Amino acid sequence: MVDAHRLWKGPILDNHFHLNRKGRFLDAAKDFKNAGGTHLALIHCPDFSSPPTTLASHREAYADTVAIAEKVRAVHDVHVRVVLGPHPAAFAHQIINWMESDGEKGIERACENYRDSIDAALDFIKEGQAHAIGEVGRPHWKVSEEVWDLSNSLLEETMTLAAREGIPLQLHVEGELESTYSDLSAMAARANLPTRRLIRHYSPPQIDESVTRGLTSSVLVGKGALEPLLASYEQNQTGFMLETDYMDDPRRPGAVLGPKTVPKRTQQLIEAGMDEEVLWKCHVDVPNALYGEPE
Numbered sequence: 001m002v003d004a005h006r007l008w009k010g011p012i013l014d015n016h017f018h019l020n021r022k023g024r025f026l027d028a029a030k031d032f033k034n035a036g037g038t039h040l041a042l043i044h045c046p047d048f049s050s051p052p053t054t055l056a057s058h059r060e061a062y063a064d065t066v067a068i069a070e071k072v073r074a075v076h077d078v079h080v081r082v083v084l085g086p087h088p089a090a091f092a093h094q095i096i097n098w099m100e101s102d103g104e105k106g107i108e109r110a111c112e113n114y115r116d117s118i119d120a121a122l123d124f125i126k127e128g129q130a131h132a133i134g135e136v137g138r139p140h141w142k143v144s145e146e147v148w149d150l151s152n153s154l155l156e157e158t159m160t161l162a163a164r165e166g167i168p169l170q171l172h173v174e175g176e177l178e179s180t181y182s183d184l185s186a187m188a189a190r191a192n193l194p195t196r197r198l199i200r201h202y203s204p205p206q207i208d209e210s211v212t213r214g215l216t217s218s219v220l221v222g223k224g225a226l227e228p229l230l231a232s233y234e235q236n237q238t239g240f241m242l243e244t245d246y247m248d249d250p251r252r253p254g255a256v257l258g259p260k261t262v263p264k265r266t267q268q269l270i271e272a273g274m275d276e277e278v279l280w281k282c283h284v285d286v287p288n289a290l291y292g293e294p295e
């Protein structure tokens with residue numbers, strides 16, 4: 001039953017948000033805040049046209065995302081966690097291009113570049129300037145078997161590193177429901193990584209534990225997401241978060257969910273009867289356990 005009198009006054013986190021200096025930038029963060037948002041996970045936005053190819057240029061690109069986070073904290077007093085890593089789409093295109101031009105050598109070079117990108121992200125985490133590696137994963141479109149296998153083996157390598165370093169990963173993967181979750185949980189087991197430290201970005205809203213297999217779901221809160229989320233959250237034990245995947249892309253305004261969406265959906269969830277305790281877990285306990293206390 002909908003109860004319009006129930007209001008959520010607690011913290012509100014959007015777990016997957018990009019900002020672009022050429023986009024709406026600080027105004028987008030302001031919209032989030034004015035709608036009731038308090039915490040952002042700011043995900044590094046890659047330069048898809050020419051992704052970095054050296055360790056120094058990976059560091060430079062990440063340093064800009066760290067600087068953007070600092071700016072949002074200073075100007076809007078919003079808590080910001082930073083997530084850095086090689087975007088799987090940018091990376092897969094790089095493998096394909098370098099493989100075509102240089103064969104085996106090109107593949108080797110692409111793998112080295114991926115590892116440099118992960119190492120640079122890890123340095124920022126160790127310095128306390130970033131809180132997770134992401135978005136990493138594998139292509140969400142059909143690629144050759146060779147590229148698919150390579151993407152999987154690099155992802156598993158990154159899971160092993162996450163296990164060793166005690167950090168979470170934000171994953172960008174293909175969109176299947178059950179097969180994707182079960183495949184990723186098997187990879188985590190091989191890497192000795194607790195599955196909850198795998199955060200599935202752009203997660204479908206059905207989050208029964210029998211489907212999510214111990215992974216943490218970051219549910220994309222599009223219009224149709226509330227009903228399946230409300231129908232399944234009581235069968236989820238690991239925990240979930242909410243996100244927009246706001247892109248802040250000036251060429252595609254309105255192509256994705258806007259910056260006010262998570263605060264709006266949070267109020268709709270409480271009106272629809274979701275327990276306060278569940279929302280507290282979603283916006284506070286789950287992110288704190290994964291990323292540490294917010295800045």
Ligand SMILES: [Zn+2]
Binds near residue numbers: 016245
């Ligand atoms: Zn993203």
